[in-house]
Amino acid sequence: xSEKEQDTQVSGGVGGTLRRLGRVLTEGRAGSLLVILMxxxxxxxxQIMNANFLSPANLTNLMLQNVAVATISIGVVLILLxxxxxLSVGSVSGLCAAVMAVLxxxxxxxPMLAMLAALATGAAIGLFTGFMxxxxxxxxxxxxxxxxxxxxxxxLYVLGATGTVNLPNNLVTKLTSTFFxxxxxxxxxxxxxxxxxxxxxxGRARRRRAGLPAGPMxxxxxxxxxxxxxxxxxxxxxNKDRGLPLAVVIVVGLALVFVYVTExxxxxxxxxxVGGNAEAARRAGIRIDRVRIIVFVLASALAAGGGILAxxxxxxxxxxSGGSDLLLMAIAGPVIAGTSLFGGRGSxxxxxxxxxxxxxxxxxxDLMSLSASVKFMVTGGVLILAVTLEAxxxxxxxxxx
Amino acid sequence: xxxxxxxxVTATTAASPLLALKGVSKRFGxxxxxxxxxxxxxxxxxxxxxxxxxxxxxxxxxxxxGVQLCDEGTFFMRGTEVTISSPKxxxxxxxxxxxxxxxxxxxxxxxxxLYLGHERFVKNATRFTGYLDEIEMEKSSxxxxxxxxxxxxxxxxAHVASLSGGQRQAVAITRSLLGEPSVVLLDEPTxxxxxxQTKQVLNLIRTLRERGLGVVVISxxxxxxxxxxxxxxxxxxxxxVATFDVKGxxxxxxxxxxxxxxxxxxxxxxxxxx
Numbered sequence: 001x002s003e004k005e006q007d008t009q010v011s012g013g014v015g016g017t018l019r020r021l022g023r024v025l026t027e028g029r030a031g032s033l034l035v036i037l038m039x040x041x042x043x044x045x046x047q048i049m050n051a052n053f054l055s056p057a058n059l060t061n062l063m064l065q066n067v068a069v070a071t072i073s074i075g076v077v078l079i080l081l082x083x084x085x086x087l088s089v090g091s092v093s094g095l096c097a098a099v100m101a102v103l104x105x106x107x108x109x110x111p112m113l114a115m116l117a118a119l120a121t122g123a124a125i126g127l128f129t130g131f132m133x134x135x136x137x138x139x140x141x142x143x144x145x146x147x148x149x150x151x152x153x154x155x156l157y158v159l160g161a162t163g164t165v166n167l168p169n170n171l172v173t174k175l176t177s178t179f180f181x182x183x184x185x186x187x188x189x190x191x192x193x194x195x196x197x198x199x200x201x202x203g204r205a206r207r208r209r210a211g212l213p214a215g216p217m218x219x220x221x222x223x224x225x226x227x228x229x230x231x232x233x234x235x236x237x238x239n240k241d242r243g244l245p246l247a248v249v250i251v252v253g254l255a256l257v258f259v260y261v262t263e264x265x266x267x268x269x270x271x272x273x274v275g276g277n278a279e280a281a282r283r284a285g286i287r288i289d290r291v292r293i294i295v296f297v298l299a300s301a302l303a304a305g306g307g308i309l310a311x312x313x314x315x316x317x318x319x320x321s322g323g324s325d326l327l328l329m330a331i332a333g334p335v336i337a338g339t340s341l342f343g344g345r346g347s348x349x350x351x352x353x354x355x356x357x358x359x360x361x362x363x364x365x366d367l368m369s370l371s372a373s374v375k376f377m378v379t380g381g382v383l384i385l386a387v388t389l390e391a392x393x394x395x396x397x398x399x400x401x
Numbered sequence: 402x403x404x405x406x407x408x409x410v411t412a413t414t415a416a417s418p419l420l421a422l423k424g425v426s427k428r429f430g431x432x433x434x435x436x437x438x439x440x441x442x443x444x445x446x447x448x449x450x451x452x453x454x455x456x457x458x459x460x461x462x463x464x465x466x467g468v469q470l471c472d473e474g475t476f477f478m479r480g481t482e483v484t485i486s487s488p489k490x491x492x493x494x495x496x497x498x499x500x501x502x503x504x505x506x507x508x509x510x511x512x513x514x515l516y517l518g519h520e521r522f523v524k525n526a527t528r529f530t531g532y533l534d535e536i537e538m539e540k541s542s543x544x545x546x547x548x549x550x551x552x553x554x555x556x557x558x559a560h561v562a563s564l565s566g567g568q569r570q571a572v573a574i575t576r577s578l579l580g581e582p583s584v585v586l587l588d589e590p591t592x593x594x595x596x597x598q599t600k601q602v603l604n605l606i607r608t609l610r611e612r613g614l615g616v617v618v619i620s621x622x623x624x625x626x627x628x629x630x631x632x633x634x635x636x637x638x639x640x641x642v643a644t645f646d647v648k649g650x651x652x653x654x655x656x657x658x659x660x661x662x663x664x665x666x667x668x669x670x671x672x673x674x675x
Binding site (some may be wrong): 206207210241264265266269272273275276277280281283285286342345347367 | 507537
């Protein structure tokens with residue numbers, strides 16, 4: 001409704017078109033479009049700076065570099081939707097990876113069991129954090145800040161005197177070094193596209209049968225074509241290098257699971273409700289403390305999953321695993337891609353898109369051999385840009401009310 | 402206002418009103434917020450509860466809603482004695498409350514707000530992995546709004562953040578009706594609304610009355626009270642000082658009862674906090 005009103009207010013001409021574009025971008029409804037434009041701009045820029053940037057080998061590496069951050073970011077999105085923050089996800093990922101590596105190398109545990117132990121460690125930490133937040137009403141900012149130190153200390157302790165545990169070639173390292181054959185890649189892509197179109201068609205058919213408006217067909221068709229084209233392009237590029245990486249399939253699969261949980265289940269609806277208005281959620285009979293605890297458990301388990309993938313890629317766990325800028329990248333990504341820091345607004349997809357934005361910038365600057373100082377400043381600048389856009393969206397929403 | 406005949410939800414005899422309270426008292430330390438107050442509302446009746454700040458309106462409403470227990474007093478539903486010791490009790494008895502802050506989630510759709518905490522699932526889905534039946538919720542939301550003659554809301558997929566104050570009030574009232582209650586308590590439903598929106602909300606209140614609900618409205622706005630209420634109950638300093646049939650009473654009489662001028666007490670008597 002308000003969209004139409006605003007469109008009529010905007011005058012014609014070039015200025016009007018620009019202003020309308022600005023509106024669309026700051027309204028937050030075209031959230032993912034803005035991020036995709038951002039990624040395109042970043043890729044074009046780095047391709048101009050370094051001709052290797054868009055090569056199949058580098059793009060495949062770019063994806064593999066980002067699977068860990070993207071996995072952690074999925075958990076961060078869940079936390080942000082609640083209106084909470086988790087500053088300990090980085091060190092949780094490091095600690096859980098250390099637990100896994102030590103179990104495998106020093107205790108001869110099977111890789112599968114060790115990975116499960118790492119995930120369980122993460123879940124236990126999340127349970128602790130969630131318990132402290134709900135039982136003692138400690139702000140999540142404070143308790144996870146303490147956790148950041150606590151878990152990192154525990155990680156150093158677990159790793160022992162040498163401080164580094166190298167992983168032998170096993171199931172864990174295979175996670176990020178397995179690639180599908182070109183044919184298998186195509187089959188996966190075609191199946192994904194067929195499922196996507198089928199679901200969209202079924203959804204429209206169900207709404208029509210129920211006598212409800214199905215929404216603009218053209219917009220949905222355009223979206224399907226764009227996503228399908230992106231998938232085909234990705235397979236072409238992956239197949240020119242080593243093939244579709246297993247790790248990418250794992251991360252996209254995780255994202256799909258949590259998109260379903262947040263958007264189609266009661267639990268997901270309750271996460272949004274708690275993030276939007278916790279008091280209203282409580283009065284509606286939602287057990288908000290239980291929702292909070294489960295979300296912290298899921299987020300910490302996902303952080304552990306990210307830690308496993310990072311260890312798999314590094315072929316080792318050391319004292320800096322889960323440290324340095326991992327935490328900031330994992331939180332900045334979703335925020336750049338449109339998930340609100342104030343709760344109740346956002347999407348699990350922003351975890352993947354955000355990781356792609358930040359990862360592309362990091363990868364491009366590595367290719368240009370820029371120093372860490374420049375990299376930090378640029379990433380910080382992009383984050384400021386993103387939160388400013390989000391703040392503008394929020395202000396507009398408030399004035400609309 | 403909908404003009405199709407709506408069957409009364411409940412039938413009560415004249416002798417036993419839908420909801421009745423007898424001798425309700427509440428003390429906060431040395432302060433008596435309510436002293437031996439009787440209260441009653443009948444099916445198909447709108448009762449306005451008026452009084453100055455600190456008169457005990459909120460305390461009384463909270464006692465009925467089960468949010469804050471009173472020290473003394475007996476409750477009757479259709480003549481049968483009942484106890485209300487928690488919001489759940491009130492809910493089970495068919496008493497629902499719409500608070501002034503409405504308790505809506507701005508970031509959710511209208512139908513998501515209506516069904517918040519009572520989501521419906523696709524057949525055969527379990528409560529945890531459950532696939533929400535959005536189509537069913539959307540359809541019945543539209544039907545419900547239509548049955549209440551709420552014509553200002555067309556798209557139940559709109560976010561509540563984009564609604565006007567009157568539309569929000571309509572959503573909150575509609576939600577309170579999902580559990581098919583028999584008594585609805587409305588806390589300042591027209592506060593901070595414009596003229597047109599106030600009219601819409603008052604129409605909605607009339608629709609509730611036509612459906613045979615007992616409606617209790619707390620309001621500071623006497624103009625709205627006179628427009629929609631059947632009876633006016635005046636509280637002052639924790640006691641029930643007057644009851645008026647809205648026909649045959651003037652604004653001045655009600656104001657006099659609220660301020661206590663008619664009863665010989667100074668209007669600026671010590672205020673009692675709630």
